[in-house]
Amino acid sequence: MNTNVQEPTVKSSAPAPSMPAIIASSVDEGHRTKAAPFGHALVELGRTRPEIVGMSADLAKYTDIHIFAQAYPDRFYQMGMSEQLMATAAGGLAKEGFIPFATTYATFAARRCYDFISQGVAEQDANVKFVGGLPGLTTGYGPSHQATDDLAIFRAMPNITVIDPCDALDVEQMVTAVADHHGPVYMRMLRGAVPLVLDEYNYRFELGKAALLRGGRDVLVISTGFMTMRALDAAKDLQKDGVDVAVLHVPTVKPLDEVTILREAARTGRLVVVAENHTIVGGLGEAVAGCLLRGGVAPAFRQIALPDRFLSAGSLPVLQDRYGISRKAVIDRIKCWL
Amino acid sequence: MSEGNLLHNSRLAERAHRVRHNAITMAEVHGQGYVAQALGVADVLSVAYLHAMRIRPDQPEWEDRDRFLLSVGHYGIAHYAILTEAGYLPESELVTYGCDDSRLPMSGMASYTPGAEMSGGSIGLGLPMAVGMGLGLKRKKSSSFVYTLMGDGELAEGPTWEAAISASHYKLDNIIALVDFNKVQADGPSPTIMSTEPLVAKFEAFGFYVQRVDGNDLPALVKAFDNAREHPEPKPRIIICDTKMGCGVDFLEAREKNHFIRLEPDEWKRAYEALEARRPA
Numbered sequence: 290m291n292t293n294v295q296e297p298t299v300k301s302s303a304p305a306p307s308m309p310a311i312i313a314s315s316v317d318e319g320h321r322t323k324a325a326p327f328g329h330a331l332v333e334l335g336r337t338r339p340e341i342v343g344m345s346a347d348l349a350k351y352t353d354i355h356i357f358a359q360a361y362p363d364r365f366y367q368m369g370m371s372e373q374l375m376a377t378a379a380g381g382l383a384k385e386g387f388i389p390f391a392t393t394y395a396t397f398a399a400r401r402c403y404d405f406i407s408q409g410v411a412e413q414d415a416n417v418k419f420v421g422g423l424p425g426l427t428t429g430y431g432p433s434h435q436a437t438d439d440l441a442i443f444r445a446m447p448n449i450t451v452i453d454p455c456d457a458l459d460v461e462q463m464v465t466a467v468a469d470h471h472g473p474v475y476m477r478m479l480r481g482a483v484p485l486v487l488d489e490y491n492y493r494f495e496l497g498k499a500a501l502l503r504g505g506r507d508v509l510v511i512s513t514g515f516m517t518m519r520a521l522d523a524a525k526d527l528q529k530d531g532v533d534v535a536v537l538h539v540p541t542v543k544p545l546d547e548v549t550i551l552r553e554a555a556r557t558g559r560l561v562v563v564a565e566n567h568t569i570v571g572g573l574g575e576a577v578a579g580c581l582l583r584g585g586v587a588p589a590f591r592q593i594a595l596p597d598r599f600l601s602a603g604s605l606p607v608l609q610d611r612y613g614i615s616r617k618a619v620i621d622r623i624k625c626w627l
Numbered sequence: 628m629s630e631g632n633l634l635h636n637s638r639l640a641e642r643a644h645r646v647r648h649n650a651i652t653m654a655e656v657h658g659q660g661y662v663a664q665a666l667g668v669a670d671v672l673s674v675a676y677l678h679a680m681r682i683r684p685d686q687p688e689w690e691d692r693d694r695f696l697l698s699v700g701h702y703g704i705a706h707y708a709i710l711t712e713a714g715y716l717p718e719s720e721l722v723t724y725g726c727d728d729s730r731l732p733m734s735g736m737a738s739y740t741p742g743a744e745m746s747g748g749s750i751g752l753g754l755p756m757a758v759g760m761g762l763g764l765k766r767k768k769s770s771s772f773v774y775t776l777m778g779d780g781e782l783a784e785g786p787t788w789e790a791a792i793s794a795s796h797y798k799l800d801n802i803i804a805l806v807d808f809n810k811v812q813a814d815g816p817s818p819t820i821m822s823t824e825p826l827v828a829k830f831e832a833f834g835f836y837v838q839r840v841d842g843n844d845l846p847a848l849v850k851a852f853d854n855a856r857e858h859p860e861p862k863p864r865i866i867i868c869d870t871k872m873g874c875g876v877d878f879l880e881a882r883e884k885n886h887f888i889r890l891e892p893d894e895w896k897r898a899y900e901a902l903e904a905r906r907p908a
Contacts, residue, residue, distance in 0.1 A: 342766075366762060366797075368793060369789075369792070369793065369796075371786075371789035371790075371792070371793065373755065373785070373786040373789060374755045374758065374786055374789035374790050374793055376755075377752055377755035377756050377758075377759065377786065377790075378755050378756070378758045378759030378762065378790070378793070379759060380756055380759055381755070381756040381757065381758060381759020381760035381761070381762070381763060382759040382760070382762055382763045382766075383759075384744070384745075384756075384759070384760055384763070385759075385760055385763025385764060385766070385767065386763070386767075387763055387766065389759075404749055405752065405755070405786070407749075408746055408748070408749040408752060409749075409752050409755070409756060412736070412746050413737050413738070413745065413746050414738070
């Protein structure tokens with residue numbers, strides 16, 4: 290997989306910059322967007338749910354929870370740059386009956402806080418919702434900020450639900466759904482101007498459920514996160530070339546909706562492509578592969594995922610193209626595999 | 628000291644003696660364990676549970692209780708010893724300590740044991756958890772305290788200090804942290820493994836109301852716990868308790884390596900006898 294990934298060559302002198310390096314958005318041309326859906330949805334939910342409190346580790350502004358903090362200043366806890374403290378203190382607040390939504394970047398939630406979430410929250414079944422900004426490759430800052438491994442990390446943790454939203458609609462509906470669900474949750478989060486896509490597909494987020502957004506005879510894309518948006522865009526383009534692509538959106542990565550995945554993958558004659566904004570190791574692709582093998586379903590199987598390496602810094606469109614998760618890269622790959 | 632206080636302290640001494648007896652009963656099941664810590668911290672836990680804390684042992688989740696977070700999970704043996712003396716657990720259950728399907732696992736966990744409020748063991752979780760519960764209790768306008776017991780080796784864990792900063796920032800005067808300063812950790816004497824002194828000055832600099840006491844002196848502990856609860860400043864509180872590993876059993880006190888103790892079968896009888904010899908009058 291990822292055979293078309295091109296690594297940058299190391300140059301002895303500085304290259305001429307081609308575009309601004311930091312563009313923290315995955316919005317393609319032609320997409321409608323919605324501003325800060327997470328922050329606004331949490332404010333709305335907070336109106337009727339006084340037990341909901343917000344927390345952040347000096348990244349409130351960059352995880353959209355500052356909107357909640359402004360609406361309910363006495364219900365927001367700024368924990369400073371202390372993610373491990375925030376994770377464990379969230380467990381303590383949950384023990385006292387509150388539902389903390391604790392935000393930081395996905396890298397810090399996954400890598401830095403693992404033990405604190407595992408033992409301070411998940412093992413004790415504390416009702417905490419961790420919200421990770423900049424999931425996968427959604428920043429050009431380089432490996433320190435690119436959470437390419439968070440799904441694998443959290444999939445390995447018992448007793449935590451793992452979800453990855455596609456768009457603003459998904460983000461909004463997830464906020465309510467995870468508050469209604471008792472138990473620890475890790476939610477990837479898209480911030481800022483977030484694409485709005487799924488309202489065209491008669492879709493509603495249901496925790497633990499995959500949703501078939503469109504049918505198709507030739508290819509079944511099983512995708513999570515904003516790669517579902519890429520898959521839907523690719524499907525429209527490929528339709529023009531006579532390629533019929535089905536898209537199964539899997540916003541809940543754990544627990545996996547194995548029934549729906551097996552049912553769709555068992556329909557013969559379709560190439561199955563799993564697409565995710567995450568390293569090829571340990572994410573949705575391997576989860577689906579395991580599910581298919583255990584279920585005795587063996588279609589032609591490919592993965593669209595980030596390579597198993599530390600990614601470059603740079604501008605997001607260039608990086609997403611280079612590492613195979615841009616709209617164009619998805620289309621090129623699927624064509625190549627047919 | 629008034630007669631009433633004398634009587635109270637004498638009763639506490641008798642009950643702390645039983646806590647030690649409980650710990651030896653548990654350690655004997657396996658012939659080994661963290662029994663020296665349990666003997667050392669028995670007075671601190673006795674004053675916490677039997678003097679200071681507002682509790683209802685028959686209702687471990689009573690909303691108005693004071694919370695107790697055992698950060699040092701391997702002190703489970705000490706915790707079960709006091710939970711039994713306080714009435715949370717029947718004495719008959721002590722012999723199940725560390726056995727399959729027991730409610731008394733070697734490392735304390737919230738879901739196993741009545742009265743256990745957190746899963747410790749991964750050292751450094753106690754004070755951060757106390758911060759969250761302290762914030763939650765303030766939100767609920769509760770007057771309950773959150774106690775958390777840490778070891779001295781644990782003070783090398785970074786999140787403890789993240790929590791110390793924030794406890795002070797949020798003026799969490801409902802936190803009473805306890806340090807069992809027994810000067811021993813897994814790899815040897817804690818002052819040589821990673822010195823945390825000057826500890827009083829450090830916690831004072833972090834904004835705590837700090838007391839340091841002989842953790843095997845019951846009247847001194849009673850006074851320190853009373854001070855901690857009644858201190859008027861809006862600061863988190865900490866009591867650094869200098870304790871003696873193996874306290875109450877002379878030959879265990881004298882052992883050089885006592886972080887994890889193994890005894891021969893005949894030595895347990897000696898341990899009971901040594902404890903009995905120091906039984907409070």
